[in-house]
Amino acid sequence: MAGLAGVSVRTLHHYDVIAVEPSTVMRGQRPADAAPCVAAAAESLPFADQSFDVAMAVSTVHHWGDPIAGLREMRRVARRVVVLTFDTDEPGWQDRFWLTRDYLPEFTAVLADFPSLADMVDAIGARAEPVPIPWDCADGLFEAYWRRPAAYLEDHVRRAMSVWTRVGPEVEQRAVRSLSDDLGSGRWAERNGGLSGLDATDLGLRLLVA
Structure with missing residues (x-):
C-alpha cells in the first residue's frame, strides 16, 4: 500500500x-x-x-x-x-478526463466499489479540498499528462501507473493504439484543443484533511 x-x-x-x-x-x-x-x-x-x-x-x-x-x-x-x-460523487465523473472518456472506459470498473467522497469525509471527520493538476506535473500519477497526451504512449510512463495493470494488457494496448492513431490523425487535438490554454485542471483529485 x-x-x-x-x-x-x-x-x-x-x-x-x-x-x-x-x-x-x-x-x-x-x-x-x-x-x-x-x-x-x-x-x-x-x-x-x-x-x-x-x-x-x-x-x-x-x-x-x-x-x-x-x-x-x-x-x-x-x-x-x-x-x-x-472523487466519484459527481455525476459523469468518468468523463472529466479525456483518457478515461475516450480510450479507457474500463477505468469505471476499477473504481466500481470505491466509497463515495462523502463517506470518506465522514469516516475521518475531514474537509475535502480540490487538487488541480498543473500541466507540467512531474509526479507521474495517472492524470499527470492531461496536456501531454503523447506521454501515455511511452511504456515507462504507463508502468508507473497502477491503472494499466488493473485493466490488463489487452485493454492497455487497445487504448494505446487508439490514442496513437488519434494523435497522428489530429483527432485528439480536434476533441481536446481547449486544453492547450489551461495551466491546471481539476480531474477529481481531492485532499482530505482531518
Whole structure:
C-alpha cells in the first residue's frame, strides 16, 4: 500500500517516519536509506491509539480492501490525517478526463466499489479540498499528462501507473493504439484543443484533511 505512512514530529526540521506496506515485493524494492517499513495493511494498523502526529496516504486508498476501515484506522493512530484520493460523487465523473472518456472506459470498473467522497469525509471527520493538476506535473500519477497526451504512449510512463495493470494488457494496448492513431490523425487535438490554454485542471483529485 505505497503511500501510507505515520509521522512523528520532533522539531520543525526533523521527522520520524514509519511506512506501511503489505506487499513483500514492494518492501523488497525500498532503497536501503528509506524510512523504516512495517508489514501491515491499512485496515489493521499495528500501532497504539494516537501514536503519530500525522498519518498520510497518497494515491493508495483505491488499492485497499476496505477503504473506510483503513481511513478509520488512520484516524485512530494519528492526531491528524491527510489523504490524497479521488472523487466519484459527481455525476459523469468518468468523463472529466479525456483518457478515461475516450480510450479507457474500463477505468469505471476499477473504481466500481470505491466509497463515495462523502463517506470518506465522514469516516475521518475531514474537509475535502480540490487538487488541480498543473500541466507540467512531474509526479507521474495517472492524470499527470492531461496536456501531454503523447506521454501515455511511452511504456515507462504507463508502468508507473497502477491503472494499466488493473485493466490488463489487452485493454492497455487497445487504448494505446487508439490514442496513437488519434494523435497522428489530429483527432485528439480536434476533441481536446481547449486544453492547450489551461495551466491546471481539476480531474477529481481531492485532499482530505482531518
